Amino acid sequence: MEIALRVNGQERTGDIEPRRLLIHFIRGDLGLTGSHVGCDTTSCGACTVLLDGSPVKSCTLFAVQANGSEIKTVEGLMQDGELDPIQAAFKEEHGLQCGFCTPGMMLTAAELLDRNPSPSEDDIRWALSGNICRCTGYVNIVKAVQAAAPAKSEPVATGSEA
């Protein structure tokens, strides 16, 4: 089946089988390997991308279901060579170790900060409850999201949104 969608602001097309998962389309067909497959069972959140702005698990979505939609992957966070505030904060606060969960964590956190520019620790933990980290632990991840929050609410010179 033919599909057309916008990925990180660019028009992309594909001719794929209905059973092709969105994560496989993104990684395999588009070559955007920042989104990871951790569990393949809707559990870990490593495959999280933003679909029309909402975090979804791309291991549990057919690419054809995303036809016509707007997808943002971790590759879309950086703008004009500048890290997004959430990326800068993960780096600064040591919010990652192996980095496997990090793309999903950052996208989920970025959407939270769009909705809620000053989330409490509880808000952050609840928003990230569908993203599992097996090595950093959550303390620094929460710190990173907290650190990114004020940065998000200030106008960022380079422009952080697509």
Next chain:
Amino acid sequence: MSNIRDMMRSFELFQPTELEGALTLLREYGSDAWVLSGGMDTFDWLKDRAKQPRVVVDLGGLEELRGISEGDDGGLLIGARTTITEVATHPEVIRRYRLLAEAADMVATPQIRNQGTLGGNLAQDTRCWYYRSGWPCYRAGGNTCYANTPTSINREHGIFEADRCVAVSPSDTAPALVALDARMVVSSHRSERIVDAADFFITPGTDITRMTVLHPGEILVAVQIPERWAGKTFYFEKVADRQAWDFALASVASALELSGGLIQDARIVMGGVSPRPLRMRRVEETIVGRALDDETIEAAGAVAADGARPLRFNQYKLSLTRNLVKRAIREATA
């Protein structure tokens, strides 16, 4: 019976944009067709190849099934394709039926609530892992329950209404909707029928291969929530091993009508203990007409687990049931 997760079987996909078209497809393909909504239950079945439908009908294009609007009788009408997130965060659901918003907010995790739909949450299949792994149990058309043998691991299974199969209803929103006297609007190519939430969910005694009255060919179109319980006194609690992501070991939803210091009417419904969301009728009969005091609450707890038949590893669900029922009365708030 090991699971192969590398690639699901191929299927023919249809993406109708009108309900009429979807119903026609379902009539044409009958039990060869699988209805796909948010996919949060579906993908496991297909990836595990425990189900191998020839045809998948994706309801994603049916805009008419999406959204929350005013119902005819002063209540709300929620389309089956409305996401769990929308149900949990909708201002009118929160204002009038906080019970449902709280239950929806406890479903799984944020991404699953963004993708999963109310219809799928209600129509989802049971989580018994013997069954879901593709074992040929009663529910799958065989002649054994693998969850109820001397060596079975059945900590998560049921204590009420088992009949050969001991699996439980996994939905968090189902007990809330039964407590609110909701009605399910079900369509087929021939007709539309309206089913009370309490009758929508069935036990193995009625049909061991299904969790609801939905037949192949039918689509759950919408859920009507009547005015009846709007703004009343509610309580929802879900007990699970983890605070997020996990299915309920047991859950309770209560709706109470209080006036003149008495409980005028009550709905107490439990999830995770029976194959369907279970209305605790003995409890309701015990408390209606009485003051909401310690004596009434103790009396409710005393009858809550009547008739329960625990399995080897789920005896704890007896005290959990009694305590959740008591709390659902004591801590209910307007």
